[in-house]
Amino acid sequence: KQExxxxxxxxxxxxxxxxxxNCSFTDSAIYNLQWFRQDPGKGLTSLLLIQxxxxxxxxxxxxxxxxxxxxxxxxxxxxxxxxxxxTYLCAVSFYGDNLFFGTGTRLTVIP
Amino acid sequence: xxxxxQSPRHEVTEMGQEVTLRCKPISGHDYLFWYRQTMMRGLExxxxxxxxxxxxxxxxxxxxxxxxxxxxxxxxxxIQPSEPRDSAVYFCASSFEDKNTEAFFGQGTRLTVV
Numbered sequence: 001k002q003e004x005x006x007x008x009x010x011x012x013x014x015x016x017x018x019x020x021x022n023c024s025f026t027d028s029a030i031y032n033l034q035w036f037r038q039d040p041g042k043g044l045t046s047l048l049l050i051q052x053x054x055x056x057x058x059x060x061x062x063x064x065x066x067x068x069x070x071x072x073x074x075x076x077x078x079x080x081x082x083x084x085x086x087t088y089l090c091a092v093s094f095y096g097d098n099l100f101f102g103t104g105t106r107l108t109v110i111p
Numbered sequence: 112x113x114x115x116x117q118s119p120r121h122e123v124t125e126m127g128q129e130v131t132l133r134c135k136p137i138s139g140h141d142y143l144f145w146y147r148q149t150m151m152r153g154l155e156x157x158x159x160x161x162x163x164x165x166x167x168x169x170x171x172x173x174x175x176x177x178x179x180x181x182x183x184x185x186x187x188x189x190i191q192p193s194e195p196r197d198s199a200v201y202f203c204a205s206s207f208e209d210k211n212t213e214a215f216f217g218q219g220t221r222l223t224v225v
Protein backbone atom coordinates (compact mmCIF):
# COMPACT_ATOMS: atom_id res chain seq x y z
CA LYS A 1 0.00 0.00 0.00
CA GLN A 2 1.36 3.40 -0.97
CA GLU A 3 1.71 5.80 1.92
CA UNK A 4 3.09 9.30 2.26
CA UNK A 5 4.20 10.57 5.65
CA UNK A 6 5.18 14.06 6.73
CA UNK A 7 7.10 14.93 9.84
CA UNK A 8 6.76 17.06 11.86
CA UNK A 9 3.03 17.70 11.92
CA UNK A 10 3.66 21.25 13.12
CA UNK A 11 6.66 23.50 13.21
CA UNK A 12 7.19 26.96 14.68
CA UNK A 13 10.29 28.99 13.87
CA UNK A 14 11.42 32.60 14.30
CA UNK A 15 11.53 34.79 11.25
CA UNK A 16 14.72 34.56 9.24
CA UNK A 17 15.48 30.97 10.14
CA UNK A 18 16.17 28.34 7.51
CA UNK A 19 14.02 25.24 7.86
CA UNK A 20 13.46 21.79 6.40
CA UNK A 21 10.21 19.92 5.97
CA ASN A 22 10.30 16.18 5.49
CA CYS A 23 8.29 13.80 3.37
CA SER A 24 8.69 10.03 3.14
CA PHE A 25 6.95 7.53 0.88
CA THR A 26 6.74 3.77 0.83
CA ASP A 27 7.34 2.93 -2.82
CA SER A 28 10.42 4.09 -4.71
CA ALA A 29 8.72 3.57 -8.08
CA ILE A 30 7.31 7.05 -8.37
CA TYR A 31 6.53 9.26 -11.35
CA ASN A 32 6.93 12.56 -9.58
CA LEU A 33 6.56 14.35 -6.29
CA GLN A 34 4.85 17.66 -5.76
CA TRP A 35 4.98 20.11 -2.87
CA PHE A 36 1.91 22.24 -2.19
CA ARG A 37 1.08 25.07 0.10
CA GLN A 38 -2.35 25.44 1.65
CA ASP A 39 -3.50 28.58 3.42
CA PRO A 40 -6.44 28.40 5.83
CA GLY A 41 -9.70 28.19 3.93
CA LYS A 42 -7.93 28.17 0.60
CA GLY A 43 -7.07 25.69 -2.10
CA LEU A 44 -3.72 24.09 -2.76
CA THR A 45 -1.00 26.05 -4.52
CA SER A 46 1.68 24.06 -6.28
CA LEU A 47 5.17 25.07 -5.18
CA LEU A 48 7.53 22.63 -6.83
CA LEU A 49 7.29 19.51 -8.96
CA ILE A 50 10.18 17.04 -9.03
CA GLN A 51 10.28 14.41 -11.74
CA UNK A 52 11.43 10.93 -10.86
CA UNK A 53 14.61 11.51 -12.86
CA UNK A 54 15.49 14.68 -10.95
CA UNK A 55 17.18 15.13 -7.60
CA UNK A 56 16.10 18.66 -6.81
CA UNK A 57 14.15 21.68 -7.92
CA UNK A 58 14.49 25.30 -6.86
CA UNK A 59 12.13 28.23 -6.91
CA UNK A 60 13.19 31.40 -5.15
CA UNK A 61 13.77 30.63 -1.49
CA UNK A 62 12.44 27.10 -1.88
CA UNK A 63 14.46 24.03 -2.70
CA UNK A 64 13.01 20.54 -2.89
CA UNK A 65 15.11 17.41 -3.05
CA UNK A 66 14.21 13.87 -3.97
CA UNK A 67 15.95 10.64 -2.95
CA UNK A 68 13.96 7.79 -4.42
CA UNK A 69 16.18 5.06 -3.06
CA UNK A 70 15.47 6.09 0.50
CA UNK A 71 11.90 7.17 -0.20
CA UNK A 72 12.42 10.72 1.01
CA UNK A 73 11.94 14.29 -0.08
CA UNK A 74 12.74 17.50 1.73
CA UNK A 75 11.50 21.02 1.24
CA UNK A 76 14.05 23.61 2.30
CA UNK A 77 12.85 27.14 2.98
CA UNK A 78 15.55 29.76 3.29
CA UNK A 79 15.24 32.92 5.34
CA UNK A 80 11.69 32.19 6.46
CA UNK A 81 9.13 35.00 6.56
CA UNK A 82 5.79 35.35 8.37
CA UNK A 83 4.11 35.08 4.98
CA UNK A 84 5.45 31.54 4.70
CA UNK A 85 3.10 30.46 7.48
CA UNK A 86 0.81 27.81 5.99
CA THR A 87 0.36 24.07 5.78
CA TYR A 88 2.78 22.37 3.42
CA LEU A 89 1.67 19.18 1.74
CA CYS A 90 3.74 16.60 -0.06
CA ALA A 91 2.04 14.54 -2.76
CA VAL A 92 3.43 11.58 -4.69
CA SER A 93 2.31 10.22 -8.03
CA PHE A 94 3.09 6.51 -7.95
CA TYR A 95 1.42 5.56 -11.19
CA GLY A 96 1.56 8.80 -13.08
CA ASP A 97 -2.01 9.84 -12.54
CA ASN A 98 -3.56 10.34 -9.13
CA LEU A 99 -1.71 11.81 -6.17
CA PHE A 100 -1.18 10.36 -2.72
CA PHE A 101 -0.97 13.07 -0.09
CA GLY A 102 0.82 13.31 3.21
CA THR A 103 -1.01 14.81 6.17
CA GLY A 104 0.95 18.02 5.95
CA THR A 105 3.20 20.13 8.13
CA ARG A 106 1.71 23.26 9.65
CA LEU A 107 4.37 25.95 9.62
CA THR A 108 4.25 29.08 11.74
CA VAL A 109 6.90 31.74 11.25
CA ILE A 110 7.03 34.08 14.22
CA PRO A 111 7.84 37.71 13.46
CA UNK B 112 -6.73 30.69 -17.93
CA UNK B 113 -8.54 31.40 -14.66
CA UNK B 114 -7.45 28.10 -13.17
CA UNK B 115 -9.67 25.34 -11.85
CA UNK B 116 -13.00 26.82 -10.86
CA GLN B 117 -15.24 25.23 -8.27
CA SER B 118 -18.71 26.22 -7.17
CA PRO B 119 -20.14 26.89 -4.76
CA ARG B 120 -17.36 27.94 -2.37
CA HIS B 121 -19.52 27.15 0.62
CA GLU B 122 -22.56 24.94 0.96
CA VAL B 123 -24.67 24.35 4.03
CA THR B 124 -27.42 21.81 3.72
CA GLU B 125 -29.66 19.69 5.87
CA MET B 126 -29.14 16.01 6.30
CA GLY B 127 -30.97 14.04 3.64
CA GLN B 128 -30.77 16.73 1.00
CA GLU B 129 -29.06 16.32 -2.34
CA VAL B 130 -25.84 18.27 -2.83
CA THR B 131 -24.14 18.96 -6.15
CA LEU B 132 -20.61 20.30 -6.36
CA ARG B 133 -19.30 21.67 -9.64
CA CYS B 134 -15.91 21.94 -11.24
CA LYS B 135 -14.53 23.53 -14.38
CA PRO B 136 -11.03 22.25 -15.12
CA ILE B 137 -8.29 24.18 -16.85
CA SER B 138 -8.88 24.19 -20.57
CA GLY B 139 -6.93 21.48 -22.35
CA HIS B 140 -6.33 19.35 -19.28
CA ASP B 141 -7.07 15.67 -19.77
CA TYR B 142 -7.28 14.53 -16.17
CA LEU B 143 -9.79 15.66 -13.58
CA PHE B 144 -9.67 14.61 -9.94
CA TRP B 145 -12.06 14.96 -7.01
CA TYR B 146 -10.54 14.98 -3.53
CA ARG B 147 -12.03 15.30 -0.07
CA GLN B 148 -10.19 16.87 2.83
CA THR B 149 -11.06 16.29 6.47
CA MET B 150 -9.15 16.87 9.68
CA MET B 151 -9.18 13.18 10.51
CA ARG B 152 -8.19 11.70 7.15
CA GLY B 153 -6.42 14.49 5.33
CA LEU B 154 -6.74 14.60 1.55
CA GLU B 155 -8.32 11.55 -0.06
CA UNK B 156 -8.86 10.85 -3.74
CA UNK B 157 -12.50 10.10 -4.47
CA UNK B 158 -12.50 9.60 -8.22
CA UNK B 159 -10.64 10.70 -11.31
CA UNK B 160 -11.41 11.01 -15.00
CA UNK B 161 -9.24 10.82 -18.08
CA UNK B 162 -10.70 12.38 -21.20
CA UNK B 163 -14.11 12.51 -19.49
CA UNK B 164 -14.08 8.79 -18.68
CA UNK B 165 -14.06 7.68 -15.03
CA UNK B 166 -10.88 5.69 -14.45
CA UNK B 167 -10.85 4.93 -10.76
CA UNK B 168 -13.76 5.49 -8.39
CA UNK B 169 -12.53 3.21 -5.63
CA UNK B 170 -12.21 6.18 -3.31
CA UNK B 171 -15.90 7.04 -3.48
CA UNK B 172 -17.07 6.25 0.04
CA UNK B 173 -20.57 5.02 -0.65
CA UNK B 174 -23.23 4.70 -3.30
CA UNK B 175 -24.57 8.01 -2.08
CA UNK B 176 -21.67 9.62 -3.94
CA UNK B 177 -21.64 9.91 -7.71
CA UNK B 178 -19.58 11.91 -10.17
CA UNK B 179 -20.02 12.77 -13.81
CA UNK B 180 -18.03 14.51 -16.48
CA UNK B 181 -20.39 15.15 -19.41
CA UNK B 182 -17.75 17.11 -21.31
CA UNK B 183 -14.14 18.24 -21.09
CA UNK B 184 -15.01 21.49 -19.36
CA UNK B 185 -17.37 20.40 -16.61
CA UNK B 186 -17.71 17.86 -13.84
CA UNK B 187 -20.09 17.34 -10.96
CA UNK B 188 -19.87 15.49 -7.68
CA UNK B 189 -23.24 14.64 -6.21
CA ILE B 190 -24.15 13.38 -2.76
CA GLN B 191 -27.65 12.01 -2.31
CA PRO B 192 -28.75 11.82 0.43
CA SER B 193 -26.21 13.86 2.35
CA GLU B 194 -25.17 13.03 5.92
CA PRO B 195 -23.35 15.06 8.58
CA ARG B 196 -20.22 12.92 8.18
CA ASP B 197 -19.96 14.15 4.59
CA SER B 198 -18.99 17.56 5.93
CA ALA B 199 -15.58 18.33 4.50
CA VAL B 200 -13.79 20.44 1.92
CA TYR B 201 -14.06 18.98 -1.55
CA PHE B 202 -11.34 19.84 -4.05
CA CYS B 203 -11.27 19.45 -7.77
CA ALA B 204 -7.94 19.29 -9.61
CA SER B 205 -6.87 18.92 -13.23
CA SER B 206 -3.71 18.12 -15.12
CA PHE B 207 -2.43 17.35 -18.59
CA GLU B 208 -2.25 13.87 -20.10
CA ASP B 209 1.52 13.97 -19.68
CA LYS B 210 2.06 12.18 -16.41
CA ASN B 211 4.96 14.37 -15.44
CA THR B 212 3.08 17.63 -15.16
CA GLU B 213 1.67 19.45 -12.22
CA ALA B 214 -1.79 19.07 -10.81
CA PHE B 215 -3.67 22.32 -10.35
CA PHE B 216 -6.30 22.61 -7.67
CA GLY B 217 -9.42 24.68 -7.31
CA GLN B 218 -10.21 26.66 -4.20
CA GLY B 219 -12.46 23.94 -2.87
CA THR B 220 -16.06 23.72 -1.71
CA ARG B 221 -16.62 23.68 2.02
CA LEU B 222 -19.63 21.47 2.64
CA THR B 223 -21.45 21.45 5.94
CA VAL B 224 -24.29 19.02 6.45
CA VAL B 225 -26.37 19.77 9.53
